[in-house]
Amino acid sequence: MSNSNSSNLAKEEQKLAFKLLIPAFLILIIIALYPLGQVFYTSFTDKEFASSKETSFVGLDNYKALLSVSVKELEPIIDEETGEQVVDERTGEKQFQRPIRVLPRDPYLYRPSFEFSFFGNRYVVGARTPDFIRSVWNTLIFTLFSVFFETVLGLIVALVVNSEFKGRGAMRAVMLVPWAVITVVSARMWEWMFEPTRAGLFNMLGDRFGLIETSYSFLSNNSLQLPAIIAVDVWKTTPFMALLILAGLQLIPNELYEAAEMDGASKFRQFFNITLPLLKPSLAVALIFRTLDALRVFDVFQVMLSQKRYSMASFNYFQLIQARQMGMASAIGVIIFIIIFGFAVLYMKSLGVDTE
Amino acid sequence: MTRDQKKIFKKILFYLVLAVIVIYLLFPFYWAISSSLKSEAQLSMTPATLIPRDPDTGEISFFTRNYRAIFSNGGFVRGLINSTIVATSTTILALLTGSFAAFALGKLRFKGKTPALYTILAMTMFPQVTVLSGLYAVINALNLSARVSMIFTYLLFTLPFTTWVLTSFFRDLPDEIMQSAQVDGATPFQTFHMILLPLTAPALVTTGLLSFIQAWNEYLFALTFTSIDPSSRTVPVAIQFFSGEFARQEPFGEIMAAAVMVTIPIVVLVLIFQKRIVAGLTAGAVKG
Secondary structure, three states: OHHHHHHHHHHHHHHHHHHHHHHHHHHHHHHHHHHHHHHHHHOOEOOEOOOOOOOOEOOOHHHHHHHOEEEEEEOEOEOOOOOOEOEOOOOOOEOEOOHHHOOOOOOOOOEEEEEEEEOOEEEEEEEOOHHHHHHHHHHHHHHHHHHHHHHHHHHHHHHHHHOOOOOHHHHHHHHHHHHHOOHHHHHHHHHHHOOOOOOOHHHHHHHHOOOOOOOOOOOOOHHHHHHHHHHHHHHHHHHHHHHHHHHHHOOOOHHHHHHHHHOOOOHHHHHHHHHHHHHHHHHHHHHHHHHHHHHOOOHHHHHHOOOOOOOHHHHHHHHHHHOOEHHHHHHHHHHHHHHHHHHHHHHHHHOOOOOO | OOHHHHHHHHHHHHHHHHHHHHHHHHHHHHHHHHHHOOOHHHHOOOOOOOOOEOOOOOOEOOOOHHHHHHHHOHHHHHHHHHHHHHHHHHHHHHHHHHHHHHHHHHHOOOOOHHHHHHHHHHOOOOOHHHHHHHHHHHHHHHOOOHHHHHHHHOHHHHHHHHHHHHHHHHHHOOHHHHHHHHHOOOOHHHHHHHHHHHHOHHHHHHHHHHHHHHHHHOOHHHHHHOOOOHHHOOHHHHHHOOOOOOOOOOOHHHHHHHHHHHHHHHHHHHHHHHHHHOOOOOHHHHHO
């Protein structure tokens, strides 16, 4: 009797669960099923955006064009007289043969994407779409650094705002200001602060405090572009992390700290033994969403660097709107999707997120 | 060091950290305010001034015409109204459907939870640009107006977010609460909306605020869907269409003025709701 009762209860619970999931799934089916299906389908065609050209099925061609890479070693250029490697007189760098000479040309042309050195040898990574390979690299670097800094700063801000002090309420509002500034506008605002003349904030400050001799052009200098973009994103999205962590902190019962206090545990130990482990579930969800967003970063790259340097999504935008290669753009979308899915699974496994 | 000295030292350190945080978070926004009060000539002064100053005399001088310009611009005011409607509706829909789903995923036992969670998450894994044309086709097929289209399509990123965050919160609530409610004869649904929902208030407010702001700031979808109906433009799109009444080039001062005016309602909103962020669990509820 009691057995069938409990299995009845379980059935009831299952039924209720399905009912509760219906609205969310209904919405997702209506708005997501067709667009996502279309992206997958289009990625196997050579469809052009806003064109009357006939579309044909091309199989995996788009994927091959995007993902084909070829790594080749570059031979050093040897001076015939001395028998030693030629060194550039101005830069002092050792000279290697030009990548174009070693990269394959037939049946497809591979162009250099980037070069790297390994055990004294110089290699070039060539790709049929070098900009895409670079955009993947840019996005990964961007994601790694911005998510790391956002998490650390978010944690600090959340812990500070969580302690008792006068004006805490106002502080919670202050904390969200960067997140509240419209993204497109905040990118413009920072672009203005990065202005390469002293009309820009950073050059003005650097000049006033005597830190810099000449004005920096943060957004055209290759080695400053990514740090600048990361700085903007960290400023903008730290509040997102901080607020989610703050909400997570509310779930930790005060009794635990009181007990730890009685046992004489230091604040430091309390943080590592109570706060961090109990915060893990909320931290994991915050991290997942932050990483997902960072991997799809578009606005800051588009506004501040446009075609100087791409993120995956801004390269995708370029392919669709400027190059009008809709098939190619869809394939990029699918590749981004797969990369992000991989990250999500990795997080879930490594942080031990319980999905059941 | 005596105990008192130590206490004072700690307090000073704390406020120092607090001050650094406030400056870091607010300074760029202060720069936007300051830029919004500058004329074209003041903006291009070198070196830039922290406070708007007259280019010739160096006296402090505020330029208010940027603000007058944006408010005499019908598009901006209409944008504020549209943004409010769209962001509010999306947030309410996302919280409603999201909390239902999250309760099922976080507290009820049934098969297929993991696939359900992953499917929901997968919705936000595509870059917005990629799904744009497909979404546009769906909207045309359903014959939705621009505002309704934005409300529904924003669920694409707000719904997975609210569902996931709320699920993790529901899961963390002690099972005893549900069990004791069941013993008292409450149905699971009653337990949900009378007991669990109030307990997750901090999570609801947090996700609500974050989703609201995300919807408020969304640009790409809004630009596309309002292209045939300019009267439904939201603020981010309206700002991009500023033609510049005074400036020949892009009206940077006006854009900054608009950015400041658009951020203020959100700050007020947060001030209203912020107490709720930390209301949450009371000691009694946990002990059960």
